[in-house]
Amino acid sequence: MKQTDLKSLLALRKTLHKNPEVSGQEIETSKRIKEFFIPLKPDLIIEKLGGEGIAFVFEGLEKGPVSLYRCELDGLPIQEKNDIPHISTLPGKSHVCGHDGHMAIISGLGLELSKNRPQKGKVVLLFQPAEETGEGAAAILKDPKFQQIKPDYAFALHNLPGYELNQVIIKKGAFAASSVGMIVKLHGRTSHSAHPEAGNSPAEAMCKIILALERLPDAMKKFTLVTVGHAQLGNVAFGTTPGEAVVMATLRSFDNETRDKLVGYAEKLIALIAKEYGLTFEITYTESFAATHNDPDAWHLGNEAAKKLKLKTKHIRVPFRWSEDFGLFSDYTKTLLFGLGSGKKQPQLHEPNFDFPDEIIPTGIQMFLEIMAQIHGKPEITQS
Incomplete structure (x- = not known):
């Protein structure tokens, strides 16, 4: 040149x-x-x-x-x-x-x-x-x-x-790798922090989901990885028991089929935990890479x-x-x-x-x- x-x-x-x-x-x-x-x-x-x-x-x-x-x-x-x-x-x-x-x-x-x-x-x-x-x-x-x-x-x-x-x-x-960003929104019920029993905080469920998602690859035969990159519980308010939570994670594998299987297992796991705590939830996806x-x-x-x-x-x-x-x-x-x-x-x-x-x-x-x-x-x- x-x-x-x-x-x-x-x-x-x-x-x-x-x-x-x-x-x-x-x-x-x-x-x-x-x-x-x-x-x-x-x-x-x-x-x-x-x-x-x-x-x-x-x-x-x-x-x-x-x-x-x-x-x-x-x-x-x-x-x-x-x-x-x-x-x-x-x-x-x-x-x-x-x-x-x-x-x-x-x-x-x-x-x-x-x-x-x-x-x-x-x-x-x-x-x-x-x-x-x-x-x-x-x-x-x-x-x-x-x-x-x-x-x-x-x-x-x-x-x-x-x-x-x-x-x-x-x-x-x-x-x-193949990867996708998962956004999990948990919906409980807000209450006064003096009366948490009147609400339904997703705090414990959020923690369980974070731990369970990152351990999910242990059950997979092929390489997978789940990385929780962000989580938020309620807002900054000392007088409030939170009613909402968000967990964001990246799920990845070396092939698209295994990644999709991992996503399916994650969805089932989240549904089980949400049901256990009487929460509703929604899952959306972003930044999907083949x-x-x-x-x-x-x-x-x-x-x-x-x-x-x-x-x-x-x-x-x-x-x-x-x-x-x-x-x-x-x-x-x-x-x-x-x-x-x-x-x-x-x-x-x-x-x-x-x-x-x-x-x-x-x-x-x-x-x-x-x-x-x-x-x-x-x-x-x-x-x-």
């Missing part, structure tokens, strides 16, 4: 880092990406895809397969704490997950494709909204405009702190790319416990999500002092270009 191209990508990355937008609000981010791509003359631009998503299509000279390369538009509702020139200018919002760097990598593919079209088939560069909330992939796949793409393969990467810079972390089959499953054929393409580039590669045996919205694409096409090491001493994802390391941008671009070469053949040079 030319130094001028790399400089433009680094400038783009820093501009995106300074101007993060959270899930579902990526209007200006999408505009910036479009402005970057217009001079690259893609053959097709698909806007407002699943919300603020945007895709750029580069066509080859011959008919052939379609491959898609995805990154994320959204930032996080986290206050950044960094001493860097390009620190977020928006209070309470930041790119401390590295999506700015992922966008720079996919934009780098656009620079290369503008000069060297694929020999056959089509390449789609997708900038997905609302990854952090698990809503973006579903919205894109349901959007009628997605029918213009219909990829035979879909690829994505995520930077991974704790691994050496530029190390490729890869696995066949399950790569990242398991990310790496197809053997797509995995082979990624593994061969890493070999050709002579990159240090770690073949993990156990999937990651975190979830990625890219997982939903696994239900529609052959997918590969791999990790790219962002430094052993790098702060973890979502920590307020995280900043994407620019050193791994060229490696990410080269990995995807090598995958493309295997699918689409040697590129056709269309301009110097």
Whole structure:
């Protein structure tokens, strides 16, 4: 990659880092990406895809397969704490997950494709909204405009702190967990705190539900995990016996079927405890993520790319416990999500002092270009 191209990508990355937008609000981010791509003359631009998503299509000279390369538009509702020139200018919002760097990598593919079209088939560069909330992939796949793409393969990467810079972390089959957020609302009866017997406090039931939910995985044969992240009993009022309670938990497993079974057991458990204490209840769900499953054929393409580039590669045996919205694409096409090491001493994802390391941008671009070469053949040079 030319130094001028790399400089433009680094400038783009820093501009995106300074101007993060959270899930579902990526209007200006999408505009910036479009402005970057217009001079690259893609053959097709698909806007407002699943919300603020945007895709750029580069066509080859011959008919052939379609491959898609995805990154994320959204930032996080986290206050950044960094001493860097390009620190977020928006209070309470930041790119401390590295999506700015992922966008720079996919934009780098656009620079290369503008000069060297694929020999056959089509390449789609997708900038997905609302990854952090698990809503973006579903919205894109349901959007009628997605029918213009219909990829035979879909690829994505995520930077991974704790691994050496530029190390490729890869696995066949399950790569990242399936998860869902559960919100349990318990309804009892409020009374004066001097007469608790006149009401029905959900306090004891709430405590039982918290303990029971986190112990539920003990009864499961496959890996599951329940993490209670928030609970609230009544309001701050010393003269009142509470009548309401809320418990929020994340339920996860390495496959969708086991996660759904875990959810079913949790629902039955909550119903039993609520009945025991004479409470009514309701359960709602949020931030649902499908398991990310790496197809053997797509995995082979990624593994061969890493070999050709002579990159240090770690073949993990156990999937990651975190979830990625890219997982939903696994239900529609052959997918590969791999990790790219962002430094052993790098702060973890979502920590307020995280900043994407620019050193791994060229490696990410080269990995995807090598995958493309295997699918689409040697590129056709269309301009110097």
